[in-house]
Amino acid sequence: xxxxxxxxxxxxxxxxxxxxxxxxxxxxxxxxxxxxxxxxxxxxxxxxxxxxxxxxxxxxxxxxxxxxxxxxxxxxxxxxxxxxxxxxxxxxxxxxxxxxxxxxxxxxxxxxxxxxxxxxxxxxxxxxxxxxxxxxxxxxxxxxxxxxxxxxxxxxxxxxxxxxxxxxxxxxxxxxxxxxxxxxxxxxxxxxxxxxxxxxxxxxxxxxxxxxxxxxxxxxxxxxxxxxxxxxxxxxxxxxxxxxxxxxxxxxxxxxxxxxxxxxxxxxxxxxxx
Numbered sequence: 001x002x003x004x005x006x007x008x009x010x011x012x013x014x015x016x017x018x019x020x021x022x023x024x025x026x027x028x029x030x031x032x033x034x035x036x037x038x039x040x041x042x043x044x045x046x047x048x049x050x051x052x053x054x055x056x057x058x059x060x061x062x063x064x065x066x067x068x069x070x071x072x073x074x075x076x077x078x079x080x081x082x083x084x085x086x087x088x089x090x091x092x093x094x095x096x097x098x099x100x101x102x103x104x105x106x107x108x109x110x111x112x113x114x115x116x117x118x119x120x121x122x123x124x125x126x127x128x129x130x131x132x133x134x135x136x137x138x139x140x141x142x143x144x145x146x147x148x149x150x151x152x153x154x155x156x157x158x159x160x161x162x163x164x165x166x167x168x169x170x171x172x173x174x175x176x177x178x179x180x181x182x183x184x185x186x187x188x189x190x191x192x193x194x195x196x197x198x199x200x201x202x203x204x205x206x207x208x209x210x211x212x213x214x215x216x217x218x219x220x221x222x223x224x225x226x227x228x229x230x231x232x233x234x235x236x237x238x239x240x241x242x243x244x245x246x247x248x249x250x251x252x253x254x255x256x257x258x259x260x261x262x263x264x265x266x267x268x269x270x271x272x273x274x
């Protein structure tokens with residue numbers, strides 16, 4: 001790991017830890033990362049000459065985590081209404097355009113960006129609000145530790161002993177050894193952070209280890225998915241916001257799949273309590 005990458009990772013870890021425990025800094029960081037992630041996604045896609053509606057997409061994308069954080073909802077899954085509203089706005093903008101070529105491609109790609117970046121990422125807000133007080137913070141800390149430790153483990157193990165490419169056509173630098181090592185690190189960290197899980201539920205350590213492997217695997221899948229998008233758009237990094245780490249999407253890609261799955265799993269588990 002380069003010195004730049006190390007110090008950037010330490011800086012982001014400190015900001016993330018502070019944001020997890022601070023109510024208002026949390027939503028501020030969430031909005032910044034959501035807007036930045038969407039901007040990077042739309043910027044990459046524009047390189048393929050797709051007519052993206054980036055400003056509308058970023059606006060709708062910001063409303064989703066804010067509405068969840070403020071508990072502004074008329075019905076369950078209220079945040080999905082913003083995506084429908086975004087679709088209607090984009091349609092009206094398209095009606096006013098002279099050129100209708102690639103209209104469906106631009107509309108669908110814009111909505112995909114909102115779903116992929118904003119909606120998936122907003123599940124972190126749902127996790128934090130799932131349980132009151134410190135327990136919600138601990139749940140959020142658990143999934144962040146499990147997912148991001150898998151990223152670090154995959155990087156360190158892959159660069160040291162990785163010899164067999166995992167999916168060279170998608171991400172030539174990722175190895176089978178690194179991916180497997182990252183998943184094992186996620187399992188180990190899950191066991192070490194098992195006290196962060198709700199006290200009203202007894203999780204055997206073997207089950208916690210399996211949870212770590214599962215959510216760590218989803219984190220690796222999220223990383224590969226973003227690599228696929230970057231490869232298709234012909235870019236190495238989604239951005240250059242922090243030296244050595246790349247862009248915002250490069251930092252949050254692994255969380256985009258693990259956070260929704262963790263929220264759904266914990267919701268179903270808590271709902272089974274008497």
